[in-house]
Amino acid sequence: MSDEYAVEVADAGAAQYLPVQTSSCKKGGYILIKDQPCKIENISTSKPGKHGSAKCHIFARNVFSGKTMEEISPAHATVKQPITKRLEYNLCDISDGYLALMDENGEMREDIKLPEDAIGEKIKSSYEADPDVQLIVTVFSVMGQEKVESVKEETQKN
Numbered sequence: 001m002s003d004e005y006a007v008e009v010a011d012a013g014a015a016q017y018l019p020v021q022t023s024s025c026k027k028g029g030y031i032l033i034k035d036q037p038c039k040i041e042n043i044s045t046s047k048p049g050k051h052g053s054a055k056c057h058i059f060a061r062n063v064f065s066g067k068t069m070e071e072i073s074p075a076h077a078t079v080k081q082p083i084t085k086r087l088e089y090n091l092c093d094i095s096d097g098y099l100a101l102m103d104e105n106g107e108m109r110e111d112i113k114l115p116e117d118a119i120g121e122k123i124k125s126s127y128e129a130d131p132d133v134q135l136i137v138t139v140f141s142v143m144g145q146e147k148v149e150s151v152k153e154e155t156q157k158n
Contacts, residue, residue, distance in 0.1 A: 016143050017082045022056045023075040030142070031060055032080035033069045037142045038062050045075055063142060084142045086149065091135040094127055099148070101137060112139060115148045123151050 017032055025031060029040050038060035048054045054075040061068055073079055089101035094114060101109045114120045126135055134154035139146050 017080040019078040020081045021075075022058075022073040022077050022079050023054070025056065025058065025079065025081070030063070030082050030084055031058060031071070032082055032143075033058075033060055033062075033071045036062050036069065037064070037082045037084075037145075038069055041068075063140070064145060064147060082142050084140065087139050087141065089137050089139060090154070091123065091127060091137050091151075094124065099123070099137065101139075112146060112148060119148055119151060123148070126151065126153070 023045065025040060025043055027040055027043060031038055031040055040058055040060045042059040044057045046055045046057070052074075056073050056075050058071045058073070059068065060070070071079070087103065089103050089109065091099060092102050092108070093100035097114050098110055099112045099114055101112060103109070114123060123135065123137065126133065136152050136154050137148055138150045138152075140149040
């Protein structure tokens with residue numbers, strides 16, 4: 001059994017979220033509402049009443065569509081909190097509406113679309129104005145989806 005092979009990518013089928021108690025959710029955190037990742041904008045907790053436990057009323061905004069959603073859940077119940085990740089890349093090129101990005105290990109990615117919002121306009125105008133300026137693009141990843149979250153110019157540390 002000396003067959004050798006290389007495994008490029010392994011996915012163990014792990015969940016893309018963690019169960020958390022509703023009462024531990026905070027403003028600015030993330031939650032899944034109807035299996036959509038949302039950022040919590042406001043959370044209010046009612047007092048326990050005569051006929052039940054305390055309830056948490058959560059107002060959140062969908063990370064990708066911007067749609068406002070709400071969830072009402074008992075404070076002791078568990079809700080799903082998505083696992084989020086932010087990565088920074090150097091912008092190398094823009095071609096056919098896609099960004100050519102390089103990570104800190106020198107690996108290239110060309111599968112992220114140029115956003116069609118204010119961030120996309122800022123990336124395009126900054127890149128076209130001076131291609132020699134290094135732009136750092138922050139990519140937000142959650143539930144297998146990605147979006148460009150911000151862009152900034154790299155500052156030299158000499």
